[in-house]
Amino acid sequence: MRAIRVVMDSTGIPNQLLNILLSQISWDFRGTISLESGDLLIMCECMSLNTPPPPPGFSVSGITIERHIETWTNDLVKHTILILRFNNKIFGKYFTNYDLVLMAGTNFTSKGLVVQVSGGKDGLMTLLKDIKETQNVRSVASAKGAKGMITNVITSKEYRVLNLAYSNGWYRSPKKTNLRSLAKELGMSKSSVANYLNSSENQIISDYIDPK
Numbered sequence: 001m002r003a004i005r006v007v008m009d010s011t012g013i014p015n016q017l018l019n020i021l022l023s024q025i026s027w028d029f030r031g032t033i034s035l036e037s038g039d040l041l042i043m044c045e046c047m048s049l050n051t052p053p054p055p056p057g058f059s060v061s062g063i064t065i066e067r068h069i070e071t072w073t074n075d076l077v078k079h080t081i082l083i084l085r086f087n088n089k090i091f092g093k094y095f096t097n098y099d100l101v102l103m104a105g106t107n108f109t110s111k112g113l114v115v116q117v118s119g120g121k122d123g124l125m126t127l128l129k130d131i132k133e134t135q136n137v138r139s140v141a142s143a144k145g146a147k148g149m150i151t152n153v154i155t156s157k158e159y160r161v162l163n164l165a166y167s168n169g170w171y172r173s174p175k176k177t178n179l180r181s182l183a184k185e186l187g188m189s190k191s192s193v194a195n196y197l198n199s200s201e202n203q204i205i206s207d208y209i210d211p212k
Helices: 013-023 119-136 156-167 179-187 190-205
Strands: 003-008 026-036 041-049 063-074 077-086 100-102 107-110 112-119 137-142
Touching: 003 119, 026 077, 026 100, 100 119, 112 119, 112 179, 137 156, 156 179, 156 190, 179 190
Parallel strands: none
Antiparallel strands: 003 112, 003 137, 026 041, 026 107, 041 077, 063 077, 100 112, 107 112
16 A cells, blocks of 8 residues: 655645635545546544534635535534545546545644545655645655555655655766865755755655664
């Protein structure tokens, strides 16, 4: 199984949408309903205190509330099961090839957005690349075989250094770049670049090699 867990803060979310999301305690993914004309429909549980979730038909930033299914109150917290439609242009497009699926653990709270996705390598890499271009990613975790999501993750800084090093030929033989050139392009010291490379390489290798 290939799977990733991407943790983002809320700074990359449009303000109008962010205000709606933050008016609730949390939004938790419960399951995928279907694809309709490229739009992704999912079931979500919204938890709130004093502010009810938006009504059916409400739409913002390409996300529409299709309908409320059920509402109940537990210890002053209101729970609402609802259907969300994600426009093809913002999110549904990643699922039209039927090679990706959202996983339990996908949610939004005041701490930020967590997206867990499983599927084919190409689809996952395309989604991750686009997320990194539009959102402030705090960490990315991957699945480790039957052990599920690993706890060691590559941070966004480590990913930036590793990606540049790979693109510039650091891992070719012979090397096409050096620490001085990478440090200059990244605006870091050579020792910082070396530390980031060592840290990210160690975590990647640990995905494939179990200590004896």
